Amino acid sequence: EAGVAQSPRYKIIEKRQSVAFWCNPISGHATLYWYQQILGQGPKLLIQFQNNGVVDDSQLPKDRFSAERLKGVDSTLKIQPAKLEDSAVYLCASSLGGEETQYFGPGTRLLVL
């Protein structure tokens, strides 16, 4: 069974630029999560989707971050404009349902200069 796929794996941008990350969850997983993991900290949830609907985006900085999951499969997370403090690893995870075990992708490491 293929795992959660993410791209790109690494991205370096300058502040005020925009960036987008892509996630393809495990086939059949209805729930998809985006986490932000700042160096030295545990992952923090940004947004949770159930199929193509948003379940929880209370921690998403909506003035600069946006995410979508069209057709309830792949998802993209965008930052526009990026700030220095956005430097982090962005992890995507998926699960069969909201109560089930989450499976994580390898993450996208973002460096904002």
Add this chain to the structure above:
Amino acid sequence: AQSVTQLDSQVPVFEEAPVELRCNYSSSVSVYLFWYVQYPNQGLQLLLKYLSGSTLVKGINGFEAEFNKSQTSFHLRKPSVHISDTAEYFCAVRKSGGSYIPTFGRGTSLIVHP
């Protein structure tokens, strides 16, 4: 709300020695508990989880953890570590039942020396 405290940011240990990574949690409701491992440049992988039942939980790679409700702890143990166990370990807690998001600790870096 739930919170997790991982008491050690870094644990150095020699190969084949036993190790314990400590995790304490705080919650006013019943919880599920998890340990995840993160190898360099990889995502998180579930090691083990406690949902209910036996308080001693066995996971992958020879790890086990014991849920202690009175001490609100969920320490991770392995009787003999390998070089390949060098990684970051995260304890996480979430409300039991329903669809709830886990709260992660800050992580413990396990460094296994030859």
